[in-house]
Amino acid sequence: MTIISYADSALSLLPPVVAVVLAMITRRVLLSLGLGILIGGLLLTDFSIVGTGQYLTAKVTSLVWNDGALNSWNLYILGFLVLLGMITALITVSGSARAFAEWARKHIRNKRDAKLLTIFLGCVVFIDDYFNSLVVGSVARPLTDRYYVSRSKLAYILDSTAAPVCVISPVSSWGAYIIALIGGILTSHGFADTGHLSIFVQMIPMNFYAIFALLLLICVALMGLDIGPMREHELNAQKGNLYDESKGLPPGAVSDLPEASSGNILGLFLPISVLVLATFYFMVSSGGEVLAAKGLDFSFIGAFENTNVGSSLFLGAVVGLAVTLIMSVVQGIDKKMIIKGMSMGARSMLPALYILMFAWTIAAVIGQLETGKYMASLATGNIPFEMLPAVLFVLAGLTAFATGTSWGTFGIMLPIAADMAMGSHSAMMLPMLAAVLAGAVFGDHCSPISDTTILSSTGAGCHHIDHVITQLPYALIVAGISFVGYLVLGFTGSVTIGFITCSFLFVISVILLRMKSNQGRY
Known part of the structure; x- marks a missing residue:
């Protein structure tokens, strides 16, 4: 079976x-991803029906069995999702989730404080974006x-405290990966004596998108800046419709679970705390062994750089589930309730598993089409060096949007950004690398x-898709602010002036959003 290359063709974007x-039009994610996968397979096999079938079969099989061995990364992540679904359901069955809600009624005064506490938790649990989104949720x-x-x-809160926090935190799976990647790039360009961790720290204030995405999230929580589709969802929530019930039960949600009346908040906090600590331990220990x-x-940075994230998440979840089970038995929960909770918790994660596997498959197809390389090639034209940070920010954004991966975009775009900086204006090396991260x-x-x-x-x-559409306006606002900031940084050569520009635009944006959200406030 011959695979055709599309590295230099816009068809790789199809x-x-x-x-x-x-997906945006139909709101049917699996159908949309499936069609994208099919088109990619047809392109790669020159529209051979048999070849496409063979190719897609191989790609789907590789999700669990690759190069003669189990695909441990994928299986660990899928297993982590299933185990977390069980833990969440057991916490509900034990009555601990309800007890936490009752505790919150006494200690959390209002809706704003609930959102702020969630943001705080999202910023504290920063060791990995997957872990952040699922555990804090x-x-x-x-x-x-x-x-x-x-x-x-x-x-929106979970997503905006996952990647933005991880990308500016050196003690995280993201930070370690970026430090290792940038370290190799700098060494190849003759900066072997430069402290890679110190370089990463210097780049933090240059990552305009991550910083201002977090700041906008805080303002949204404090001021109720609900715009676009988010306003409609918040209005429906005030009526008791927390999600669109016409679309069925969303992934990760369970209903009709029996709840014990003897639950307490320790039944929620202890399993989750053990899960966090165990995962952290396994991440450090697996990296330390390497x-x-x-x-x-x-060193902690070295351990995170060499850690096995997938196995650490899975083993941490195993320990967390064991603690949850022990607490449920000690509490005297009926065995049938425990079994039903675990079963329904696992099943609740199936839609997420399907979407994730489809996303991994299309990512593999897109990788073979070399969509990322085509996007990167757009930056190699005759562009004034003053505009390079802003241009790289846009191209990195488009590449990540098209491929669905930040880490893949880092791997493709960071070396290109470094080469362009060395070939034009080496003093802009760090701003250009930061623009790619952002x-x-x-x-x-x-x-x-x-x-x-x-x-x-x-x-x-x-x-x-409801999450994607409601988050999009906020992401675009911060992206616009960041783009102007990188333009100013490029033309002035000053990170400080670029940051001040972003800050000014951010304040103006918040004022305008406040005015818009106050119109017809619920």
Whole structure:
């Protein structure tokens, strides 16, 4: 079977564009992703029906069995989702979720405080974006439901405290990956003596999108800046409709579960705390083992750089589930209720598993079409170096949007940004690298085929496309602010002036949003 290359062709954009546009129009994610996958397979096999069938069969099989061995990364992530669904359901069955909601009624004064607490939790649990979205969602959902915060708003909070926090946190799976990637790039360009961690820290204030996405989220929570589709979802939530029930039960949500009357908040906080601590332990220990095997001294940054995220999440969830089960038995929960809770919790995650597997498949197809390389090639023209940070921000955003992956965009775009900086104006190296990081997170936020976006909607118990559409206006506002900031940075050469420009535009945007959201306020 011959595979055709589309690295230099705009046709490589066709599958992701079809999938994204169709998903937005039809709101049917699996159908849209499936059609995108089919088109990609046809393109790669020169429209051979038999070849396409063979190719897609191989791609689907590779999700669980690849290169003669189990695809451990995928299986660990899928297993983590199922186990977390069980933990969440057991917490509900034990009555602990209801007890937490009752506790919140006494200690959390209003809807605003519920949202702010969720943001705080999202910023604290920063070790991995998958972990952030799912675990914080499980903890915060009873609280936000109690105060009639729409599931779409919860998904927005989860998504905007996942990647934006991880991308500026050195002690996270994202930070370690970026530090390792940038370290290799700088070394290849003769900066071997530069401290890679210090370089990462220097780039934090240059990541305009991540910083101002977090700031806008806080303003939305404090001021109720509900615009566009989000306003409609929040209005419906005030009537008790936390999600669109006409579309069925969203991924990650369970209904009709029996609840014990003897629940307490310890039944929620202890399993989740153990889950967090166990996952952190496994991430550090697995990375430490790799360091030891290489004969290197232990460091937290080094451990996170070499950690096995998938296995750490899975093993952490196993420990968390064990603690949840023990607490349920000690509490005296009927065995039939426990079994029913675990079964329904696992089943509640099936829609998320299907969407994630389809997203992984289309990502693999897009990777073979070399869509990312085609997007990157658009930046190699005769562009004035003053505009390069802004141009790279946009192209990284489009690449992440089309491919559904921030990490893949980092791997493609960061080396190109470094080469362009060395070939034009080396002093702009760090701003250009930061612009790629910012653009990749922006594109990831907007993309319906992004795994982080999928898991944020799962963690919130929100229909996936509803999350994408309600988050999009906020992401575009911050992207516009960031784009102007990178333009100013490029022409002035000053990070400070670029940041001040973003700050000014941010204040103006918040004022305008406040005025718009006050019109017809509920």
